[in-house]
Amino acid sequence: MDDSSMQRLFSTCPKLEKLYLIEKAVHVLNEAAELLACFPFDNETHLFSTGIWLGPVPSKPDGFRDMKSRIVMTDARFAVARVMYNLDVVKALPNIHLVDSTFGCPILDRLLYGGIPCDSITEIVAESGSGKTQICLQLSLHAQLPVSHGGLAASSLYLHTEFPFPFRRLHQLCLSFRSSNAHHFPVNDNPCDRIFVQSVHSADHLLEIMSKTDPFIENSKNQVPVRLIVIDSIAALFRSDFDNTPVELKRRSSLFFKISSKLKALAKRFNLAVLVTNQVVDLVGPNEGINGLRIGNLGCLHTSGRRVCPALGLAWANCVNSRLFLSRNEEVIREENEQSNGQSCDFVKKKMRKLYVVFAPHLPESSCEFEITREGLFGVER
Numbered sequence: 001m002d003d004s005s006m007q008r009l010f011s012t013c014p015k016l017e018k019l020y021l022i023e024k025a026v027h028v029l030n031e032a033a034e035l036l037a038c039f040p041f042d043n044e045t046h047l048f049s050t051g052i053w054l055g056p057v058p059s060k061p062d063g064f065r066d067m068k069s070r071i072v073m074t075d076a077r078f079a080v081a082r083v084m085y086n087l088d089v090v091k092a093l094p095n096i097h098l099v100d101s102t103f104g105c106p107i108l109d110r111l112l113y114g115g116i117p118c119d120s121i122t123e124i125v126a127e128s129g130s131g132k133t134q135i136c137l138q139l140s141l142h143a144q145l146p147v148s149h150g151g152l153a154a155s156s157l158y159l160h161t162e163f164p165f166p167f168r169r170l171h172q173l174c175l176s177f178r179s180s181n182a183h184h185f186p187v188n189d190n191p192c193d194r195i196f197v198q199s200v201h202s203a204d205h206l207l208e209i210m211s212k213t214d215p216f217i218e219n220s221k222n223q224v225p226v227r228l229i230v231i232d233s234i235a236a237l238f239r240s241d242f243d244n245t246p247v248e249l250k251r252r253s254s255l256f257f258k259i260s261s262k263l264k265a266l267a268k269r270f271n272l273a274v275l276v277t278n279q280v281v282d283l284v285g286p287n288e289g290i291n292g293l294r295i296g297n298l299g300c301l302h303t304s305g306r307r308v309c310p311a312l313g314l315a316w317a318n319c320v321n322s323r324l325f326l327s328r329n330e331e332v333i334r335e336e337n338e339q340s341n342g343q344s345c346d347f348v349k350k351k352m353r354k355l356y357v358v359f360a361p362h363l364p365e366s367s368c369e370f371e372i373t374r375e376g377l378f379g380v381e382r
Contacts, residue, residue, distance in 0.1 A: 101228055101273045102150030103135070104142040104177070107379025111355070111368045112324075115139075115150065118227070119267050121260065121274045121319070122360075123234075125310040126326035127303050131353060131370070132277040133162070134377045136230045137170050139275060140195045141177045143228040145184060152273065154227035155194035155220065159209065161236035165197055176375040194224050203237045203255045210262045217270050228273045229266065234259075235279040235311040253315040260319030276320065280308035301358075303327040322360035328353050355379075 100114035109115050116122050116139060126132050140158055145151025174192050178185065185191065200206045213229075220226045238255075242248045263274050280303065301308050303326075310317065310325075317323070331352045356367045369380040 100150070101139055101143045101152050102145065104138055104150075104376060105370075105378045107368060107381055108355070108370065108377075109150065111366055111379065112357070113363060116228075116273045116275055117322070117362070118152070118271050118273045120321040121263055121267065121276060122322045122324065123276045123278055123310075123320040124324045124326060125278045125280060125301075125358070127280050127308065127328065130303065130326040130328045131372050131377055132326065133166060133232055134169075134372055136232045136275060136277065137166070137173055138376050139273075140170075140228060140230060141173060141191055143273070144191055144194055144224070145181060149181075149184070152227040153224075155196065155224045156228035156230060157213070157216075157226050158195055158197045158230045158232070159200050159206065160197065160232050161200045162233060163199070165199070170195070172374065173376055196226070200231075200237065202241060203259070206231070206237060207255070207258060207262070210259070210266070213266060214269075217266070217272075225270075227271065228275070229263070231274075231276045233277040233279060234316070235277075238312060256312070256316050256319050260316075278316070279311045281311050283307040283309045301325055301327070301356075302329070304329060322363070323358040324360075325356040325358050326353065327356065 100109075100112075100117050102109055102115040103112070124132050124135060136158070140156040142150070143152045143154050143156050146153050170192060174190070177191060178189075198209060200209060217226045238252060242252045263276075266272055267274050280301070283300065301310075310323070329352050330349045352369060353371065354367050354369050357363045357365060369382060370377055371380055
């Protein structure tokens, strides 16, 4: 039976879908338990962001078995979260976020254990042209998918500070999203209608908008609720409005904490996923000073052959729960031809993009190569 037939069957009998999800959850959990039995364990335990205990972390990763266990554990986490969501367990456990917002790519979802978590602030750091906005647009669309398919069954609030807003690219991604998920939406439905776009011109303007966000989200519950907030990008708000003086730096840090505390309060109250993008600055000189501090898994960040560090410094780094880094580098894959004297002439270069987990409370150090196509951003398995 294909997906569309199953959806029609489930729509006529909701209880049947719950029974199906329970059976799937039990199956993947049993498979996960068998795989985990193959590993030696240390004394550390791991609580996934669902708040569900699924077993200790393998102390010695072992090639294929470790990768397969991560995949199975992620599938198990999806299944349990969706079962609990469909059985209204969320109402009984209001302080635990059970659902992540999918990237729309299984490879990236497995890397991040499901996607962007709710009740949390996730930051994506990268130089311009690396794919930050692509991810934001893609997540805004896929958040509309049902929970059973990795989405949030929700709309999104997109706050943009970089002008102009890429409406053309959004519509292009929307066409691809609509064609691949047509069975989830009515015939004449436009997913772009559930992405509320608002321009932001300064940090104070952002705080003003956020003060009006509570009633906006409350009112949205009567339709398709807002469960994803995107700020693209936070660095643009602080790029030129502040001088490099102690007084201005103190005021800037104060705004950091006001913005992040408001975002965390919204995420907790409405069980939202919050995604923020940030720029990078070049790291010049020895690895010293505040910009040279190691924060997270990576000793230093490299992109386009340069050493970089996230903008806004340590004060802002303490305001986010998770940080992801996108790198972009050129790789020579072969020589095009050779001259008669044997010297190489032309080289064929390929852009290689990678996503790294810099720090996150629920993720280990990991990375994944990805590519950007007309249809969206997708992970690449090597």
